[in-house]
Amino acid sequence: MATGERIDGVRSPRALVWERRRAAAGAHWAAFRHNRQGTVGLGILTLFVAVAVAGPMFIDQASMEPATADGPLLAAPSLAYPLGTDNFGRSMLSLMVQGARISLLVGFTAAMGTMLIGASVGITAGYFGGTRVDTVLNGVTNWFLVLPWIALAIALTAVIGPTLVNVIVVIAITSWASTARVVRSQALSVKERPFIERSRALGAGHRHLITRHVLPNVFPILFANAVLMIALAILSETTLSILGLGPADAISWGRIIDDSFSAGALSAGWWWWLIPPGLAIMSVTLSFTMVGFALDEVLSPRLRSR
């Protein structure tokens, strides 16, 4: 049909935009699939996420309560308890599955919070680059970059109390600054591009320019950064847990490490209690890092050309 489109084939600008975005995402995915580091990481992560989502459904919750757990105390791995038991007689395998849910939850939500704060501050500062808004926001970002996160996190958690929600909030508050810095520099360069000026000439306001033009162009970098932040958040939760500031109301992998350490697993040689949670944290963090690096390579043209 060379002569004109059918009338119902006319697409709205929004549909066109989404079509373009889908095509870009498809191209990125194709590039990502050829990155071995990224696909291996993604495979491991899918496994862990599946366990975290579906696993707890197969666990009898009564066996997870210290009061009602009925296994042998501190038993080494056996057929009945493949990863042994802890000091309450809970199956380590079940604890690890429960822990997967909490640790990944902390990772995802804390990273989301980090992105929310970091992206808002970074985009606003970058878009209003050179103005007083930028000076103030950039100053605050630099303050948070300089403060040692651990000292800040310890002080905050100690004051507001170590619950699951508080730990997530504290991690987000202490780690958004590096995201804001990355996003700001990207936003600074995006806002100088000609299409922004064209859009402004057509009467676009700040809000339209930020949400429709700056944000979509900053998004790829934000996405790669978010994946790396999940890894960092899980490590941060572990650090806080080992210091006794982990979520008191939920069992994460970090909490399991802390519990085993506090119970004297080192001197008593209860290796099955200490080793699995650390290995799990390490594999998940490594996978997120590999996926993050791969995304960085796929999404940022500067790296791809090298």
Added chain:
Amino acid sequence: MGSRGYVARKLVQAGFTLAFVLTFNFFLFRVLPGDPVGLLAKSQRLTEADVAGLRAELGLDQPIGRQYLTYVGQTLTGNLGVSLRTARDVTATIWSRIGPTVLLVGLGTLFSTVIGIWIGIKGGWRRGSRFDTSTLYGSLALYSIPEGWLGMLLLLALSGALGLFPAGGFELGGRTGTARFVDVLDHLFLPVLTLTLGYVGQYAIIMRSSMIDVLGEEYVTSARAKGVPEHLVRRRHVVPNAFLPTFTLIFLNFGFVLGGAIVVEAVFSWPGLGLLTYEAINQLDFPVIQGVFLVSSAAVVVFNLLADVTYGYLDPRVRAA
């Protein structure tokens, strides 16, 4: 702008950051939880009369502005309050714990940077070689291990199972001279190894990517084109320029190393600021937590200032920016 202006600007910035830390500290511990007596009531049983008495004694019935000024005045004169648990002066307590931490963090940073930079140079120069690929994955794996857990693992294997090293602490005590020195080294070995392994990966990755960046620069091509031998290209043209960004990152990373040190000290009962913090957390000793927060933030700010000033000296382009 001259270098004197540059240094002055950085000094003013550091001053502002310290003022921010001071104010933040005040709000975090005095305003957010109600006030220090509220925090104390959290950790101890207090009657209404006790609370009122303590409020008056600590000056918490004063207006907030005056409280702030008193707080700033006290902090600037080195008065960080009194520990809730030991009733000892917080400043003196922190002062007595700085030595072991400096020893641990200093040695850990020294080994991890020297080894990490060496790996980064070698890997980045021959990108894609077997050495490069294996060290890159090794670095990523090391970066992904929580330091505290790594320390526990080393303790479990080398101290618990094999009995090669002491299970923690600073020294056995009762020794002098060379015997004491050897004893302290024996206790120092595993914590330093943990910190070194925990951070060597990051430095290797940073130095490697910096090397790769510089290798793409035109002046490297020019150097090769005019016939400079490869080992001289590497030593004179690539490494010095690749080292610059790594250098700042080492200083910027100092805050993270400090965090790692807190966990490592807790695991190895190494009697520095980290163990002090760990004990203070478990006993809800807020004046000590507050003091450590202030001192460690100030240390990081000073280190960043040093990094900026040295960087400006090493790279003249920065001074003009």
